[in-house]
Amino acid sequence: MRRLFGSVRARATVGATLVVALALVAAGAAVLLSLRSSLVDQADTQAESAARKVAAQLAADVSYADLDLPDGEDNPVQVVNEKGRLVAASDDLERVTGTGVGDVRPDPGPRAPAPSAKPTGKPTGSPTEKPAPTDTGDDADDSDDKDDESEKSDQQEAAEDRKEAAEDAAEDAAGDGDSSLEPGDISDKTRSSEGSARVDGETQDYRFAAVRVDTGSKGELTVHAGAPLTAEQSAVTTALTAMLIGFPVLLAVIAGVTWLVTRRALGPVDAIRAEMAAITASEDLARRVPEPDTHDEIARLARTTNETLAALQTSVERQRRFVADASHELRSPIASLRTQLEVGAAHPELLDVPGAVQDTVRLQELAADLLLLARLDAGEKPGRGRVDLAALAREELSQRTGDRVAVTTDLESVEVAGSRGQLARVLGNLVTNAQRHTRSRVTVTTRTDGAWAVLEVADDGDGVPPEERERIFERFVRLDDARSRDEGGAGLGLAIARDVATRHDGTLTVDESPDGGAQFTLRLPRATDDTRAP
Template sequence: MKRFFSSVRARATVGASLVVAVALVAAGAAVLLSLRASLTDQASGQAESAARGVATQLATNVPYDDLDLDGEDHPVQVVDGKGRLVAASEDLERVSGTGTDAVKPRPASAPPRGDGEDDDEGDGESPEAGEISEDPAAVTTGSATVDGETRDYRFAAVEVNVEKKGDLTVYAGASLAARQSAVSTALTSMLIGFPLLLAVIALVTWLVTRRALRPVDAIRSEMAAITASEDLARRVPEPDTHDEIARLATTTNETLAALQHSVERQRRFVADASHELRSPIASLRTQLEVGAAHPELLDVDGAVEDTVRLQELAADLLLLARLDAGEKPGEALVDLAALAREELSQRTRDRADVRMELKSVEVTGSRGQLARVLGNLVNNAQRHARSYVTVATRAEGAWAVLEVSDDGDGVPEGERDRIFERFVRLDDARTRDDGGAGLGLAIARDVAARHGGTLVVKEAPGGGALFELRVPAATR
């Protein structure tokens, strides 16, 4: 059972069935109550109509024995002011729910026929009509046995005042058999129809949910296959439904593409790093082996240069690894102008003059990483400059700007994004010692991005390359 409810399809089916079941029960109960109330009101109206019909006869002085009492459909009782039954339906055998349980009339003694009666006839005047109450009839529910058949009835009581007979109450009933039959039929139909309807709804919900979740099963299967094969070039199927599942598939494919790009980038990085490390290590080993065999041939300066180059490359690779791991830049206040003055004052082997146009502007971040960006940009400019390099800092609105330009040949427009890729060197004719490993600009752009800024290359006013670093200025 627990495994069954672990399925979304099963939970959706059960949930939909429960909701529909509650709705059907509530709707069925409302229908039955409404039908019962409507038929009860109808029976009450029929009973009142029958009672008023008998009251009309009494009001016109129709004798009790001559009253037209339809006992089969509407059992009738006429009760006087003393609670005595003075008239009743002929076939009435038992009654309850009215003013009296009596079924056999016991009329009071009629007044003696005397001169007054003859005088009335002699005068030719009609007896005065009785008065029927205009108030709504009091309605009760009871039962009656008529001609051996017992039924439930709705009884209405109508009062009438008749001269020489006094106050009379007419009880007339209307059968509730039609109400009971209709309610019973409706209830039977509901008991049969509701389960069938629930079964149909559950089946439809199951099929629709299965069809809706079929793309999810396909996505899950493909993801399992990708995990097993470790083939990140595969993609999950995207249904042509433009719904949440389609957007899930699209997002999954985008995630797979990003993961594939990251893995491929990591693999290229490892391969390129291994290749770049191999050269200085091999050179250093060769020199040491030669020195060990022939001490007089040991190139100490060359060994030191290879060791420094190896140390710098290892430091670059370590910094890139930290940046890729999401290292945060910190929140120290750094004045770019002061940073530039301090870093440039420590450089002793520049091959081109460095001109400074520095204006104080503060940023928030890592002083060490920003110093690395400045050093990498100046090193790159020194390799390409003919005579001078310019370093400038300034504030532009909410941005702090650091520019490093040279008077060299510049960067072709089609290569201005490629030079920021790792291990990329545009001048393939340069030696590795002169050109570096191709990590400086990649590190500089990554540091700029970590500080919430950008690093781009443009054409300098003097025709060379201008590298522009923009990071948010610090706010006090």
Template sequence: MRRWFSSVRARATLGASLVVAVALVAAGAAVLLSLRFSLIGEAEADADSAARRVASQITPNIAYDKLDLPEGEDNPVQIVDADGRLVAASEDLERISGTGIGAVKPEQVSPTPGDDDDDDEDSAEGSLELGELSDDKTFHDGSATVDGETEDYLFAEVEVNVEKKGDLTVYAGGSLESEQSVMSTALTSLLIGFPLLLAVIAVVTWLVTRRALRPVDAIRSEMAAITASEDLARRVPEPDTHDEVARLARTTNETLAALQASVERQRRFVADASHELRSPIASLRTQLEVGAAHPELLDVDGAVEDTVRLQELAADLLLLARLDAGEKPGATRVDLAALAREELSQRTRNRVEVRTDLRGVEVAGSRGQLARVLGNLVNNAQRHARTHVTVATRTEGTWAVLAVSDDGAGVPESEREHVFERFVRLDDARTRDDGGAGLGLAIARDVAERHGGTLTVREAPGGGALFELRVPLAPPAG
């Protein structure tokens, strides 16, 4: 059971069924109440109309047994005088309840003065005097048995004041049989129809959600297959829709593509690093083996140079590994001008002159990583400059700018992004003999991005390449 409820399809079906059930119950209750009020209103109107018709017949000169009372089961009637005596009732009335008077046979009432033949003749000649009807409407629930048939009624109570007869109360019933029959039929229909409708809605919801979730199941199956096969070149199927499932499939494929690119990049990185490390290690081993066999032939300077190169390459690889692992640059305040002066003063192997145009500008980050960026940019410029290299710092709006330019051949526009890839050397000048392994600019850009900045290359005003590092200015102290 728990496994069944873990299905999105099952939960959606159950949720939709519950919502519809609540809505149907509320709607059904509203319909039944509205129908009942309407039918009761009709019974009230019928009873009140019958009572007023009877009351309007009562005059001082007409005997109670002469009244035209409704016959049959439609409107049972009682007329009660001020002393609570039943003075008139419908014919065939056998039992009644709800009016307060249980009698069904009228009591003999002494004729009122004027109720004789002379009065009847006089009344035939003169106009009849009608009683005064009350405007109040009062209703009572009850039942009556007429001619052997018992039914529920709604009794209307109408008071009338008639000269010589005093205050009279007329009770007339409106049958509730129609209301009870209609309500019973409606309730039966709802009790039968609601479960059927719920079943239809549950089945439709189950089928619709199964169809809607079919692409999700296909995505899940393909992802499971990719995980099992470790083949990142595979992609999940994308449905021909524009809904959330299609966007999920596209996002999943984009994630797989990014993961594949990352894995391929790591593989190339490991292969290139192995290749780059193999050369200095092999050269150093050869020199040491030759030196061990023939000490007089040992090239100490070459061995030292290979060792230094191997050390620098290992440091570059270690820094790249830390950057790829998401190492934070920190928030140390660093003055780029002071950093440039210190780093440039420690360089002893400049091939060409290094000129400076430094202005104090502070940034927040890692002093060691920023120093590595400066060193890599200057080394790159030294390898390609003809006569000089220029290092400058300045501010542009909210950015601190470190610019390193040379007067060499520059970087072709089509290759200006390619140079920041790892282990990339564009031409024959960028060889191992020149000291470049193709990692310096890649490290520099990674450090720039970790500091929330950018590293770009364009043509210098005087020709050559101009590399610009842009990093956000440090916030004011305090």
């Protein structure tokens, strides 16, 4: 179960189904309530119409016996006087609740008091009176007691119903705006209630409408007329049954469609995952994940993944080439140094000490360059101290006592933010490269160019052909005239200089100098006021 819901497809399907289910339940409840309210309003209208038709007859002073009452099954009717007594009712009405009057048979006159079961006084001595016969049997006594209790119960129930009807009529009169009706007037107000009635042995629920009418001769009467709720109950039941059957089917369809659509949408993701797993297993970075022919997020993910793989492949190939070139470059000075030491051990008089020292220095410089490149590749960020390029140039040039050509300078004080040691390495590499190719002159210049600080190193040598001006910044690349290992370096100086410039948010380019040679231009952002001092 946990694995199943760990799938995006499963979670999307469950989420969509739950949302639709909640929406359907809310919509279904609203429909049922609206349907019931509408049908109840129709029943209220029907009941009010029936009550007003009877009230119109009473207002016309039609006698109770001549009232044209509607069919009791469709519209059971009760007419109640001011004292709460039932004066007219539908013929087939057997039982009713919800109107406040429980009587179903008219009783227009006052009820006589119930006869007493036993005489309450002693005989007066009249000769015509005889003592009542006395029945000493237990059954007779019990029968009389039951009759008395039944009659008393009926009287009490009728009295309570009449009292309740009278209270309802009083409340209606108090609540109506037309409490003082004139003879022949029918109240504009209608009181609605809900109850049940048994007509011809069949019990149904009804909505009752109560309308007051002043008949003049008969006093003020209240007409109760009902309208059956059978249509409302049937419609609500049918709608509820349809929802109980249709909603699960609809939810199943929605879940199935969501599952299929999500599966189709996530198909490219599975393909990307499978290809990435294959690339990881084979370590073949030349492979690429499939890109779907769409313009959605998954297509962009595939393109980004391929771009990442391409960058990773380039980085790995560059690293492999770097290791191979480094091994090749290290092999020569190490082999030369070993040969000289072996010869010196066998024949001390043949030991070339200056050559051994030179090979050792080259080996040390190469190791330092490789270490710096490794740190740059690892993403080491330069310091953010303030460095004056003019002061840096004076200090570095003053230490170069073995240069074959004197260096001329034109220095303007300009500060940049960065690592003093790395920038000194850039200047040293550029000057060394110029000394290797120049004929008679090397010039170092610092100046300001807007928001940029510029350091230029120019010579009067043969220069760099335009088609080679980018290639010389690659690692272990030397031009044909610099292939001699005795004269040239390992081909890392310019690569290190550009990497340092890039990590200082600057650029390093090469163009033709005014003297016809090469001119290397280092451009760095000028230091701002918030740059901390080194």
